[in-house]
Amino acid sequence: MHLAHYLGLLHRAQLNLADAFRQVGAAHQDEPDVFHLCQQQAKRCDGFAELLRPFAARYAEEAPAEPDRLHSELFGGTRSGGIGLLRDLQDLYLMAAECDICWTVVGQAAYGARDRDLLAVVRRCEGETAMQLKWLRSRMKQAAPQALVVAE
């Protein structure tokens, strides 16, 4: 059973996203909404990872060796300025999208494994991940015209 690998992938993706939220928030403290909401979302991601941990441990016992190139690297540090903010939010968006699709995949696997507890965790977290994507999109929509057309 390979479910453990995807749980591991999702777990690490959530922790990476939490870390990236913190870094982006800190880099853009002069955008107070970005700063505060990034802190808030980082905590949320930590919480998701924590919820996944017992499942990852349980399924790891039945797992074969980890396949090649399982994990991806989506974040290479923050930038500054108006367009830098947009690019940083875009990085977060892609990382959240990775989590989002992982939740879908893990949810499908939970059906297959008849694991109601895991399914309950997926149901809760996938909704909140979708909301993170929605917030990032809203914030980028607001920032894009000023950063790309107006600012010098």
Place this chain on the structure above:
Amino acid sequence: MVDRIADPWGPRTPYGAGQDWPVRVDTFLDGDLRAEDVDRWVQSASILHSNGDALDIAVKDGRIVGVRGRAVDRVNRGRLDPKDLYGWQANHSPDRLTRPLVREGGQLVETDWDTAMGRIVARSKELLDGPGGWGHFGFYTTGQLFLEEYYTLGVLGKAGLGTPHMDGNTRLCTATAAAALKATFGADGQPGSYADIDHCDALAIWGHNVAETQAVLWMRMLDRRRGPNPPAMLAADPRSTAVTREADVHLPIRNGTNMALLNGLLREVIRNGWYDEAYVAAHTLGFEELSRTVDGYPPERVAEICDVPASDVRRAAELLGGSRRLLSTVLQGFYQSNQATAAACQVNNLHLIRGMIGRPGAGVYQMNGQPTAQNTRETGADGDLPGLRNWDNPDHIAELARLWNVEPEIIPHWAPPTHAMQIFRYAEQGSIKLLWISATNPAVSLPDLSRIRHILRQPELFVVVQDLFLTETAELADVVLPGATWGEKTGTFTNVDRTVHLSEKAVDPPGEARADLDIFLDYARRMDFRDRDGRPLIGWATPEEAFEAWKECSRGRPCDYTGLSYDRLRGGSGIQWPCTDAQPDGTERLYVDGVFPTDPEVCETYGQDLATGAEFLADEYRAKQPGGRAFLHADEYRPSPEVPDEERPMLLTTGRTVYQFHTRTKTGRAPQLNAAAPDVWVELNPIDAERLGIGEGDLVGIASARGAVQARARLSGIRPGVVFLPFHYGWFDQDPADRTPRAANELTITAWDPVSKQPLFKVAAVAVSRLADGGGVPSPAPTVGGSAPVVSGVPATVGGPAAEATSHAGGE
């Protein structure tokens, strides 16, 4: 005679449930003048708070000499707030601006209108030339102009320049009211009527020091409380105020925990079956999720988070759950705290699940802080689109484009309008290059003032200020335009309960000062804004023509004004919108049939996530199939972004006194009002004061991560661990050689609610220390209201002979 400084609320006229509120006519005339000495009485309404009290301006020899409440009006039945009785004197202040000013060699110097407007227009044309030119303009307006002025500003901004960067200082006072009404009911618009006070059997007052912010509304509540079968009363406020001292149950919760309290109260209401199942089923969406969320907040948990006894939480829930006609009011304690919109929505939820909406006595007031804030919201001057239209609905944009005869593309609708704090951020970053500030004083009223001053001083930012006086903000401007004010110009405005009043010109403005409408029209003319057919974009020249144009814009929308006219507003009472040919006398209560403007074609918003502000899209909204039902929003409690720590162990909250308005631009120039509250103070609980070695009148330092101020101590009934500073005091009347920092907003944090974007003025962590002995002299705080002393020996605040007014129950 009554000294309305010593007694801001005047004599009681008690009445019982279902009776009409008795008339009591309040008058104040200059010196020894009597009513028969007055040449003319000119119809108007209050401009110094949001209640919408109707009054007549007394004119003698071409000067304003006093005011008298209008007995005929539904809002105040003749009563006046002390700010209105005395505040008009500021119109005559010798330091009124009478000529435009421009900056020359670092100094502001007097000039003529052609020169001043010429500079603004030259810079505007230069900035507008080129792609993205619209984005260099920012407008920061007020809650104190007239409807006609806002609509004109809205049209020139949205269809002339095409910029989304327009907001009002209403962002600081009423943005959450609008956001909560939109989120719950689909569109802005106060469900209730002030007359609900006449019918209610319970009053719940949420973070609202109504006695000082809307004194006449408080008189109405007090008159019910003194009459037969008075309403029960609940107040949630960390301070002791005239309201909390009157209440049957007072919950002095820790600042920033409103959401936990409301979740807990809703849990009790639901668990005890005190909700209206049939109403919930027929008229709401989201009850299951709401029940699930609030169930995690038993009274003991609420007690722990909010620091109030669990038994009081239960008593409060019983008061709410046992009422048959429940009236709630909400204001800055909720609006200026973390989770502002979520908490304000919880009050809407309480009313929806109890079916307490749309009938006499059962209503919600999501209050405004300013006299014309409602119009900023309706006409598009606060960034919302005119007529409560939805920026994300292409049909609404097409309607506006047809009305204005412009291409839809010019109307900014690609994202939500830019809120005030973001406008200042763009100015800070340099992409907004022209900032036009009208009738507001951000150098004193925005959070984190050292940052705001820095932004306004940036040499590359062209700042235009339009005001009556050389305010702290105007001092930093490149061009200052002298405005005419209330009594010197004609226009309409709308209060919290949708009552529209006409305010007529009584006297000429001083010198070359001009009505704000004329200034905006002059700018539009000089900029040569044109419609699709080459005709002037703005085709009106007078207030009444502007009002007629606005009526067309409002047609068919929730705020329909088409049944109103200047003539209809003359002589009698104000009239509540919607007012149409079908409902010519206006509409007392909205949603009497439980049908809400949530239809996707009608609604003002497709909704937002309360925790992040994430915007929902049209399809997502349609999928909810609201079908005229209201939304019950749910959210968990989350602590404020700034909480006390070892270094800054106390919480700061800010607010008002009954005697002053905003940054005292007017009230500080009315002798009776200014003498009653002449200087800043800080309120402390005696427990904290003792621990810190602070006595009444001692000089205290209050410091946050942003800055520090000094104020003299008032030992008051505020909850332990919290200090209060009034936000009125800037430096215009301080000695320039000794401008010791005293503005509360030196300390406040730059942070805002994710939905309403209202700044968090009520939750900053501060360190408090004693700086000097007061020598036994009490602090300059009034002894009335929230700053009432708990120690003896403080002389009472009085106005003396100069403040003698009259109050006649039953009429004149």
